Structure formats: structure tokens, C-alpha cells
Amino acid sequence: MKTILITGSTDGIGKLTAMKLAKAGHHVIIHGRNKKKLQTTIKELVGVSDQSRVSGYVADLSDLKSVENFGIQIATNYTKLDILINNAGVFRSPVSKNNQGLDIRLAVNYLAPFILTNDLLPLIKKSEEPRIINLSSAAQASVSLKALAGTEKIGIQEAYAQSKLAITMWSFWLANQEPNLNVIAINPGSLLNTKMAMEAYGQFWAPVDKGANILVKLTTEPKKENHSGQYFDNDKGDFNQAHLDAYSNILISSLISETEKIIKDKNDK
Numbered sequence: 001m002k003t004i005l006i007t008g009s010t011d012g013i014g015k016l017t018a019m020k021l022a023k024a025g026h027h028v029i030i031h032g033r034n035k036k037k038l039q040t041t042i043k044e045l046v047g048v049s050d051q052s053r054v055s056g057y058v059a060d061l062s063d064l065k066s067v068e069n070f071g072i073q074i075a076t077n078y079t080k081l082d083i084l085i086n087n088a089g090v091f092r093s094p095v096s097k098n099n100q101g102l103d104i105r106l107a108v109n110y111l112a113p114f115i116l117t118n119d120l121l122p123l124i125k126k127s128e129e130p131r132i133i134n135l136s137s138a139a140q141a142s143v144s145l146k147a148l149a150g151t152e153k154i155g156i157q158e159a160y161a162q163s164k165l166a167i168t169m170w171s172f173w174l175a176n177q178e179p180n181l182n183v184i185a186i187n188p189g190s191l192l193n194t195k196m197a198m199e200a201y202g203q204f205w206a207p208v209d210k211g212a213n214i215l216v217k218l219t220t221e222p223k224k225e226n227h228s229g230q231y232f233d234n235d236k237g238d239f240n241q242a243h244l245d246a247y248s249n250i251l252i253s254s255l256i257s258e259t260e261k262i263i264k265d266k267n268d269k
């Protein structure tokens with residue numbers, strides 16, 4: 001039995017993955033921003049699992065201070081975390097910026113997992129087989145450090161694609177920094193039938209199952225080869241090439257420096 005934290009597991013791919021992992025007997029820690037949806041999801045999970053193996057937390061990941069508090073709560077309540085799936089994500093949103101003036105997509109899809117993972121690293125390192133799975137996408141675009149810092153305005157689609165390349169670049173960096181961890185960035189499959197895909201494009205190409213099944217596989221399958229620091233593209237069904245920027249040490253270094261600066265500014269305010 002593994003202890004698995006899945007962010008954004010009150011809907012879509014995250015929720016279905018949580019159901020499957022709970023059914024398989026793992027301890028699943030779910031997370032969402034909406035208390036009612038979280039409670040409903042917990043009930044559904046308890047229906048297929050054991051109450052003692054399901055827990056849930058509410059945190060708005062667009063608020064970076066709330067991300068930090070979430071990390072503190074997990075670190076207080078658990079001694080070890082085997083798997084962290086940074087799944088929560090946003091495309092369309094009624095608000096375009098967070099309380100720090102940062103683009104909501106860049107904050108939720110990239111800065112939040114960066115902060116949460118750093119805060120949980122001591123717990124993850126206690127696992128015998130630690131894994132961090134970061135949700136990327138086929139949509140990846142070169143990251144503007146100005147947009148990341150909130151000083152350049154960009155469109156919704158562009159911000160989403162930049163957030164997904166940023167999480168991919170950081171995944172590769174983290175895998176390099178922490179060779180004992182297994183860090184993978186993954187495109188779960190394009191246009192899977194979820195709230196996000198329907199809001200963004202009004203259509204879907206494949207069922208949610210496609211994304212949940214690959215997350216379950218990458219989470220639980222015994223490690224045969226070392227794929228840490230790689231990108232799994234579920235449109236192709238295999239590890240594949242990410243955007244070229246993800247292989248530039250110079251671009252990755254600039255991204256990490258700017259990210260650390262933005263996070264420090266948040267802490268100083």
C-alpha cells in the first residue's frame with residue numbers, strides 16, 4: 001500500500017485516478033478547492049475503499065500562501081509520502097490573475113506544484129520508491145519570464161501552454177537535482193472528456209479513463225527502467241520528446257531563478 005497525494009482530485013482525471021488507486025487499496029490523499037466537492041468525492045472514495053485509507057484537504061492553489069499552508073498540513077499529518085501527483089490545473093477561469101497579480105494558469109499549473117513539492121520533499125524522500133508525477137500537456141510554449149512574474153499580459157491559451165512547458169522544464173531540473181527521486185512530466189492525452197477540455201474547446205477526443213489509466217500505471221507499476229527526468233506523451237503512448245526548451249540548461253536555469261525570486265517576493269509581502 002502506497003500513500004499517494006493527488007492534487008485537483010475533486011473532478012476529471014485526478015478524481016478518476018483517486019478512485020482507481022483507492023479501489024486498489026492505496027492510501028489516497030485527495031485535494032480540491034471546493035469543500036463541498038471534496039466531501040462528495042471523499043464519500044465516493046470511501047464507498048470503494050476503506051475509510052481509514054482516504055483523507056482530503058481543501059486549498060486554493062491560486063493563492064501561493066494557501067499552497068504553503070497545505071504543504072504544512074500534509075507535513076504535520078504524515079511522516080512519509082510515496083507518490084505526489086501534481087494534477088490540479090486550470091485553463092479557463094472567471095478570474096485571470098491571483099491575489100499577487102500573477103496569471104492564474106501560471107500560478108495554479110506551475111508555481112503551486114513547485115512550492116508544494118519543495119515543501120513535501122522531506123516526506124517524499126522517506127519513501128522506498130518515491131515518485132513525483134507532474135501533469136504537463138501537448139500544449140507547450142516558450143516561457144516568458146515577464147509573463148511568469150505578472151508584468152506581461154498574455155492570452156489564456158498562451159498562458160496555459162507556457163505553464164505546461166514550465167512544469168515540464170522544472171520536472172527535468174528536479175530529476176537532475178534529486179537523482180534518488182523518480183520525477184516524470186506527462187501529457188495524459190489530448191482533449192480527454194473533462195470539465196477543463198469541454199470549457200476550453202467544447203469537445204473531447206477520448207474518455208477520462210485514458211488519462212487516469214496512465215497515471216495509475218506510472219504510479220504503481222514496478223520500476224523497470226529509469227525514466228526520471230523524461231516526458232511521457234500519452235498521445236503517443238510512450239516516453240517522447242518534449243518542447244525543445246526543456247532540454248536547454250540555460251533556459252531551465254533562468255526559469256528556476258525567476259521562479260525562486262517570485263516565491264521569495266511572495267514570502268516578503
Ligand SMILES: NC(=O)c1ccc[n+]([C@@H]2O[C@H](COP(=O)([O-])OP(=O)(O)OC[C@H]3O[C@@H](n4cnc5c(N)ncnc54)[C@H](OP(=O)(O)O)[C@@H]3O)[C@@H](O)[C@H]2O)c1
Nearest residue numbers: 008010011012013033060061062088089135191192194196
Ligand atoms: N483534459 C485534458 O484533455 C488534458 C490534456 C492535457 C493535460 N491535462 C491536465 O490534466 C490535469 C487535470 O485536468 P482535467 O482535465 O482533469 O481538469 P478538470 O476536470 O477541470 O479538473 C481539474 C482539477 O483541478 C482543480 N483545480 C483547479 N483550479 C484549482 C485551484 N485554484 N486550486 C485547487 N484546485 C484547483 C479542480 O477543482 P474543481 O473541481 O473545484 O474545479 C479539479 O479538481 C490538469 O493539469 C490539465 O492541465 C488535461
